[in-house]
Amino acid sequence: MRVFVTGASGFVGSAVVKELINAGHHVLGLARSEAAAKKITALGADVHLGDLADPESLLTAVANVDGVIHTGFNHDFSKFAENCELDRKAIEAMGGVLAGTRKPFIITSAIGVLTSVDRLLTEDDKPSPASHNPRVASELAAGELVAKGIKVAVVRLPTTVHGEGDRSGLVPIMMRLATEKGYTAYKDDGLNRWPAVHVLDTARLYRLIVEKEYPAGTVVHAITEEGLYFKDIATAIGKRLNLPTESKSREAAPDYFGWFSHFAGLNCAASSQQTQAFFGWHPQHATLMEDLQGTVYFSEKK
Known part of the structure; x- marks a missing residue:
């Protein structure tokens, strides 16, 4: 297959590109800069110059491939709502x-679009159109395409996609906050749960989806750990940085976490049993935890 991959130079997207090429597929990767184009070329893929903020620049690429994997997303969380609308x-x-x-057409979403419940979230759970999380826009757009007969699958990524090369995910953000503040923190008892997945497991899942016949509207959970306590x-993280860890009340948490406070409070333990089967x-x-205890996020063991 010839597959168009957005976000092809990013953390998840580049892993997907390598997985596809290693499996014998041809990849056309989206690049919006010369640096991104060089990285995509080095991975062994062809380059399509364009920008998610300019949808017209994507159309030729989509028309000339056998499938599309959309992993691209602007992770400037200071413009989160705006970036969700662009998506x-x-x-x-x-x-x-x-x-x-x-x-x-494989679209990327996030498990955080679902409302927290006192059970494991599953692929059958749907986000509310009235959700306060602007990321829900991606799944709502996917639903509109499914209604038009387009073969869409939605991949919900967990709160943490980890592995070598993670520089802008939530774990590195927590590390930077801890270094800046002099300690790590959690909200209240810290028993809200984050699901997780290794980036290479994620890449393999995207490949399996694009290769398999699936019903339009299929929802996929790219989750291998159902929920770690925050x-x-x-x-x-505190242990590896030789820093203490403290509890922050709901009222005090924003002073520590800032814009990250919403993510620090997410409670979205989720299952991927249907996906795996x-x-x-x-x-x-x-x-x-194995990555946090090793050298993926820290240059040497402490």
Whole structure:
């Protein structure tokens, strides 16, 4: 297959590109800069110059491939709502080109779009259109495309996608906060739960999806660890940085976490049993705690 990958130079996207090429597929990667283009070329993929903020620049690429994997997203969280809206527009534009075909269109969402419940979230759970999380726009756009007969699958990434090369995910953000403040922190008892997955397991799942015949509207959970306590993650980071870990009340937490306060309070433990059974996908790589205890996030063991 020839597959168009957005976000091809990013943390998840570059892993997907390598996974696809190693499996014998041809990849066309989206690049919005010369630096991104060089990285994509080095991975062994062809380059399409464009920008998610300019949906028209994506259409030619989408029209000339056998499938699309959309991992691109602007992770400037200071403009989170704006970036979610840009993602919605990009999804709509790419989907329009795929109308009337049976080409797979794999869209990326996040488990955090779901409302916290006192059970494991599953692939059957749907985000509320009235959600205060603007990331829900991606899934709502996907639903509109499914209604038009487009072969869409939605991949929900967990709170933490970890592994070598993670520089802008939530764990590095927690590390930077701890270094700046002089300690790590969690909200209240810290027993809110974050699911996790290794980036290489994630990449393999994207490949399995694009290769498999699936019903339009399929929802996929890229989750290998159902839910780690936030307190345990914060404590592990503090230990590696030789810093103490403290509890912050809900009222005091924003003073420590700032814009990150919402993410620090997420409680979204989730299952991927349906995903694993349907796609024959099972984790093969390190857990988050193994990565935190090793050299992935820290140059040497302490």
